[in-house]
Amino acid sequence: MGKIVIEKDLFCLPWTQTILGTHLEGKANFMALDWLTRANYKPPMLGICVNKHNASHAAILGTGEFSVNVPTTDMVEVTDYTGLVSGKCVDKSGLFEVFYGELKAAPMITKCPITIGCKVVKTVELPTNSFFIGEIITIFTEDRFLTEGKPDVKKINPFLLTMPDNRFWSVGESIAKAWNAGKALREQMKREG
């Protein structure tokens, strides 16, 4: 079947590109963040993977709060920039216009269509990274990004990162409906017992 083993770092799953917002010594700081996921269903929680060397790591340990901001494809340059320079060396606080929800150490980027404020409920220490699990406190968007009251990915226009080829990608076409596309197969399997 031609299967081969590849390096453990190589697998090229697309991750949604976000910008992590924190407060570092009282000022807003930002970092490109790709390694995140829902970590719990109810209450909704996000888990984020942050390298212990990053300024954002110290910032989150200090405040217990962070924001996840979803940039649009036309923010690709500035998003990439946030991952090229460290908050230890460069003050990135003026990079974006921000606003705040309930969490005063979770700066929300006004230009991002979706911004999520989280409060850390668990910190999992791993060899090179901490995995911060945060309960979602508030999500902000704008009416223009909704369709029938739900965020619409085609209006939000986020982008994806693949590694190790290090490319950003737009979201393509809708190919099927989830929790639906497999229904015909389910009926067939039932009939065949």
Add this chain to the structure above:
Amino acid sequence: MGKIVIEKDLFCLPWTQTILGTHLEGKANFMALDWLTRANYKPPMLGICVNKHNASHAAILGTGEFSVNVPTTDMVEVTDYTGLVSGKCVDKSGLFEVFYGELKAAPMITKCPITIGCKVVKTVELPTNSFFIGEIITIFTEDRFLTEGKPDVKKINPFLLTMPDNRFWSVGESIAKAWNAGKALREQMKREG
């Protein structure tokens, strides 16, 4: 600025669609899995969010192993099916041709271009879900999915899920290079001090 607060469940980030492989009572079992991320850089680890009601949850607690399989867009129907029926009610072991690497309770789906075997190193208990962090033990692919020795997302042809609109999406066009697109801005910021 027109910002509005939305329900904490609504944020529509695209997640890469995968199929979780486990062993349940000695047989292969599969479940659609979207909530996963890299959880540590070195050694490479994946973290997955699994609801405590799922058969896969009991399976992982039992064996401490799982696989993450990346289906292609032409597997959308069968992938969706794995999320529509529970391993508690239906035997899904015959759904795919599988092979095994080092981990004998991590069934790899032959048809999937990327298959990743993981050994649980930490289980984080959360209210409705467990977050299983697994060290990547082996990744399998095939030569035809590589470009210059690296997995090529356009050859792998994975797809994405957005919620709560519940749609599957293909990956679109490459829009920029990561760790590169922001370099001009970095130079500009340096000049402007």
